[in-house]
């Protein structure tokens with residue numbers, strides 16, 4: 001088969017779409033006014049920001065006044081956690097609940113808060129990569145300030161029972177935040193219907209540019225200011241707005257949430273064909289629940305190989321993929337997500353994440369299904385771990 005170029009790493013980032021770029025371009029050279037300026041050039045920029053805010057709000061079932069633009073998903077996560085912690089500590093609430101398999105933007109913020117004297121409970125996940133709302137209920141205490149549970153996991157794509165978790169939190173009078181960076185544009189979200197108090201999202205995962213994010217904060221919840229300065233973002237996050245990025249995000253989220261069901265109907269069968277095809281390779285397992293997962297995500301472990309070597313060889317064959325999260329690559333620690341669902345270190349090491357969208361065609365799927373088994377076979381032939389396994393020796 002002829003070599004192809006296949007981008008199967010949309011959970012790491014996505015290209016800016018034509019539509020988004022076209023909407024952004026005028027804001028660099030012609031519509032460049034400062035949104036705070038009172039002449040027309042400035043007022044137009046302000047209007048375009050507010051239009052983008054309306055689009056984001058509409059996509060989430062929120063009000064425009066509940067949408068704050070930030071510089072990325074990580075910033076939104078930091079603000080939600082640190083802001084709530086700071087505010088509720090004054091009322092004696094210094095306990096936070098999250099899960100063991102969150103993105104590092106949440107986990108490392110929680111570790112920081114622990115050093116500041118907060119207490120954090122990390123809810124475990126099942127071997128399918130799912131959180132039980134009852135575990136959240138049991139963890140809630142008198143002094144719990146916030147529960148933060150991700151909507152969909154960035155490595156194994158599992159979708160959490162967000163509505164049930166939110167209901168448990170509200171029953172107990174606790175705020176609920178969700179990192180929905182991987183979920184937006186792939187599953188239907190309605191913050192009002194689902195009872196979400198705060199939600200983080202990021203532009204570059206939905207075909208806007210890198211360096212733009214949103215924090216939705218339900219009306220009535222007052223977070224401390226993140227950046228002190230001018231009156232931007234209702235004086236909560238000062239600094240002249242990134243107008244092109246904000247305008248682009250508005251267009252991107254509108255496009256991403258327009259036809260979620262139709263996209264899923266195209267992607268899911270291709271994703272399933274990849275899962276079934278790759279699972280025919282011996283000593284292989286699917287990570288995460290098969291059904292309760294993002295339409296384009298698959299995460300498979302191949303025993304006896306190293307994920308990094310697999311990625312390099314796939315790259316040579318024109319396939320962009322990932323092993324664990326992009327943030328952990330470069331370190332030799334296996335992914336905390338794969339360990340959290342019970343994988344042994346050596347199995348977690350040999351994992352492959354593909355995150356596909358509609359542009360990955362049936363022919364591309366054929367190509368992946370032809371390439372990966374060959375690469376896995378080659379790597380296993382060179383692997384001392386595999387050799388020992390085949391001899392029936394323990395390989396710890």
Ligand SMILES: *Cc1c(COP(=O)(O)O)cnc(C)c1O
Nearest residue numbers: 072073074103105154181182202
């Ligand atoms: C990508 C990602 C983030 C971070 O978003 P940035 O905009 O890159 O800071 C946070 N959480 C999850 C689940 C992600 O996938």
